[in-house]
Amino acid sequence: MEFRKFFLKANNELEGGSILPRARRITCKKCQKQVLVSKIRKNYFVCPECGNYFSVRCRRRALMLCDRRSFRELYGELESRNILDFPEYDNKLAAAMEKSREKEGVICGEGTIGGIRTCIFAMDANFMMGSMGAIVGEKITRLFEYACDHSLPVVGVTVSGGARMQEGMISLMQMSKVSAAVKRHSDKGNLYVVLLTNPTTGGVDASFAMLGDITLAEPGARVGFAGPRVIEKTLNQSLPKGFQRAERVMECGFIDQVVPRDKQKEVLERILKIHSICR
Amino acid sequence: MIGMNMEDYEIVLSARADGRLTAKDYINGLTTDFMELHGDRLYGDDRAVIGGIGLIQDIPVTVIGIEKGKNTQERIEHNFGSAGPEGYRKALRLMKQAEKFKRPVLCLVDTAGAFCGIEAEEHGQGRAIADNLYEMSTLKVPILSIVNGEGGSGGALALSHADRIWMLEDAYFSVVSPENCANILWKDTGKAADAARALSLTAQKLFKAGLIDKVVKSGDMKGLASDVYKELHSLMQKSTENLIDDRYRRFRKVGY
Known part of the structure; x- marks a missing residue:
């Protein structure tokens, strides 16, 4: 049982590699080399051999960006229900909870980054592909309202396949709900920095992911509205190299900077510092 | 009412059917002295x-509609209603x-x-939709959105951040098309009717859920014209502050 738990944990943290138990190594899917798990951890979950970005669980993401021991979770008690009695949704929720070890696809909280009090949300790809349902929308909305009331900046890390089908129109309308909360927060002169990670698509791309005052992205992250396969099918042609990748999306004018993972905390600290002086 | 006895998927099909009234028909039926204004002043x-x-009647309005076109030539001209x-x-x-101009x-x-499409993505489809939701949430004038056919996901939502959302009884509004949903969930587009039922996408169901x-x-343009007039008239009585606060609450309560 203990072993099983360990594998499960390592597997979750290192998606994009298959686990080799005893050696505590994984095979990087990109370079096919075996890499020590401990080395990957120290390297911000980037493959030390080839630079491949492993996906990062939401809780770890928040801890990576916040100052040591400063993160305090908010709204962690909220849990999704099968509102529409949608087929197979209950099972999918249970499986997502086990896989991600989270109650929902986003974690929200408050902490300090470079000593500056900040609200943080981070989404989780292990929870139904970071899809946005009512609770994901509710938690992020509450965070923006809290940040608005306390004049705090918001730092958000997005990863999502879009709105969650199983909640129908309720999940689609979360796009409206969160966008309105972002607007209120912004109208009071508060800062919102968003960090786009792989992939940020669909309804999340078409709402709060694209509404930051400053928009950062991880190298190589897919950022776009429609899924690449859908576009290929619609147009009946293959897509150009680099299409919907962060670097290309920056060329197109929608991202301020592509920031490697080991520099992200430092860049956020700088942004927050400059805005804390302006206030 | 049609919606009551019709299978959900039949409603989806009828929302897409040839010969339906399109935005232009509603503009002709609901407004007078209409004048089209072109271009986004940015690119195209x-x-x-x-x-x-x-x-x-006596209310000046701005009307914005997604037009599908009625014959092949028109449909191509309007890109089949995909903006x-x-x-x-x-x-x-x-x-x-x-x-x-209030x-x-x-x-x-x-x-x-x-x-x-490639161009749509590279010109910022996601950002454009997000911007509409963001800006419409605090627009200082009343917004009434009527889904008169298909309410296809984010592309439809981008014109629906409104004080009032109305739907034709034989229209649908959905997070995903039933065909795509069936394909993703069951790898079988043939199960679109099951998906349609599960998605709860008809006007009747969405009304019951308090989402519209x-x-x-349908088919009563005169009745609609008079309802639209009354609704706009009553929304215009609200103070700007109340209007925007009520709009915020309208979406704030969704899902929780």
């Missing part, structure tokens, strides 16, 4: 979205203009979805 003029100014970022930006430009906005929504504000009888 997306013909999937038509917008302009006119009168509803790109230029279309959503044209809509936003006209809404800002409406705000300046006239309400009427949106007519009928799209299978926002356009999927009115189910509109």
Whole structure:
């Protein structure tokens, strides 16, 4: 049982590699080399051999960006229900909870980054592909309202396949709900920095992911509205190299900077510092 | 009412059927002195979205509609009612203009979805939709959106951040098309009817869930014209602050 738990944990943290138990190594899917798990951890979950970005669980993401021991979770008690009695949704929720070890696809909280009090949300790809349902929308909305009331900046890390089908129109309308909360927060002169990670698509791309005052992205992250396969099918042609990748999306004018993972905390600290002086 | 006895998927099919009234018909039926205004002032003029100014009785209005076209030539001209970022930006430009001149906005929504394409992506489809949701949330004039056919996901939502959302009884509004949903869940587009039922996408169901504000009888343009007039008139009585606060609450309560 203990072993099983360990594998499960390592597997979750290192998606994009298959686990080799005893050696505590994984095979990087990109370079096919075996890499020590401990080395990957120290390297911000980037493959030390080839630079491949492993996906990062939401809780770890928040801890990576916040100052040591400063993160305090908010709204962690909220849990999704099968509102529409949608087929197979209950099972999918249970499986997502086990896989991600989270109650929902986003974690929200408050902490300090470079000593500056900040609200943080981070989404989780292990929870139904970071899809946005009512609770994901509710938690992020509450965070923006809290940040608005306390004049705090918001730092958000997005990863999502879009709105969650199983909640129908309720999940689609979360796009409206969160966008309105972002607007209120912004109208009071508060800062919102968003960090786009792989992939940020669909309804999340078409709402709060694209509404930051400053928009950062991880190298190589897919950022776009429609899924690449859908576009290929619609147009009946293959897509150009680099299409919907962060670097290309920056060329197109929608991202301020592509920031490697080991520099992200430092860049956020700088942004927050400059805005804390302006206030 | 049609919606009551019709299978959900039949409603989806009827929302897409040939011969349905399109945005232009509603503009002709609901307004007088309509004049079309073109272009987003940034890059282009997306013909999937038509917008302009006119009168509803004595109320000057801005009307924005997604137009599908009625025959092959028209459909090609209007890109089958699938708008790109230029279309959503044209809509936003006209809404800002409406705000300046203090006239309400009427949106007519009928799209299978926002356009999927390389150019649409690289010109910022996601950003354009997000911007509309963001800006419409605090627009200082009333917004009434009527889904008169297909309410296809984010592309339809981008014109539906309104004080009131109405739907024709034989229209649908959904997070995903039933075919795509069936394909993703069961790898079988043949199960679209099951998906349609599960998605709860009909006007009746959405009204019952409190997500839309009115189910509109189809084929009664006169009745609709009078209801639209009354609704705009009553929304215009609200103070700007109340209008925006109520709009915020309207979406704030969804899902929790």
